[in-house]
Amino acid sequence: SQQGEEDPQALSIQEGENATMNCSYKTSINNLQWYRQNSGRGLVHLILIRSNEREKHSGRLRVTLDTSKKSSSLLITASRAADTASYFCATGKQAGTALIFGKGTTLSVSS
Amino acid sequence: EPEVTQTPSHQVTQMGQEVILRCVPISNHLYFYWYRQILGQKVEFLVSFYNNEISEKSEIFDDQFSVERPDGSNFTLKIRSTKLEDSAMYFCASGTRGGNEQFFGPGTRLTVL
Numbered sequence: 001s002q003q004g005e006e007d008p009q010a011l012s013i014q015e016g017e018n019a020t021m022n023c024s025y026k027t028s029i030n031n032l033q034w035y036r037q038n039s040g041r042g043l044v045h046l047i048l049i050r051s052n053e054r055e056k057h058s059g060r061l062r063v064t065l066d067t068s069k070k071s072s073s074l075l076i077t078a079s080r081a082a083d084t085a086s087y088f089c090a091t092g093k094q095a096g097t098a099l100i101f102g103k104g105t106t107l108s109v110s111s
Numbered sequence: 112e113p114e115v116t117q118t119p120s121h122q123v124t125q126m127g128q129e130v131i132l133r134c135v136p137i138s139n140h141l142y143f144y145w146y147r148q149i150l151g152q153k154v155e156f157l158v159s160f161y162n163n164e165i166s167e168k169s170e171i172f173d174d175q176f177s178v179e180r181p182d183g184s185n186f187t188l189k190i191r192s193t194k195l196e197d198s199a200m201y202f203c204a205s206g207t208r209g210g211n212e213q214f215f216g217p218g219t220r221l222t223v224l
Contacts, residue, residue: 098167
């Protein structure tokens with residue numbers, strides 16, 4: 001399968017620090033997306049990076065993609081307590097097809 | 112900002128009963144999806160729907176499951192005879208034609224007793 005698998009499983013940091021989460025997958029992809037999920041809530045789309053892109057920014061988020069290593073990273077800079085959530089990567093082939101999610105990284109930001 | 116909505120937010124049912132979970136996708140979206148997340152586990156794809164038919168389904172989406180777009184706005188997931196293992200959070204998502212992003216609703220928590 002083209003599973004995304006994140007590491008670390010859990011990450012605890014202080015406000016103001018940067019948080020880096022990694023995702024690996026197994027097969028070729030069209031795109032990779034990152035989502036945030038607050039406890040017991042829905043999935044919020046954060047950012048999409050296409051297979052022909054290497055880096056993308058959105059506000060305090062920076063995503064990289066290395067298709068040769070089949071891996072991606074999500075960097076959250078200057079973290080805030082409100083960033084506390086689970087973060088998932090999901091790989092996709094094309095519009096209208098399944099996203100395959102990883103198990104997620106649980107980020108805890110303390111003030 | 113338009114968003115996907117789902118009702119109910121929480122459904123409790125007895126094993127063997129039928130349930131219908133409802134979703135209103137974003138209005139100009141053409142692709143619709145259902146996913147589920149068993150407590151503590153990863154989000155799993157169930158089915159995608161486009162042009163009034165299923166375009167892709169997973170092994171989870173067996174004969175007990177069906178989807179329907181009964182009118183221009185609603186998208187439903189029916190489970191005919193619920194099992195204990197169907198207890199999960201069910202998420203609806205939608206996306207634009209040609210767009211890869213999928214936008215998720217808040218979910219329906221299904222509890223089967």
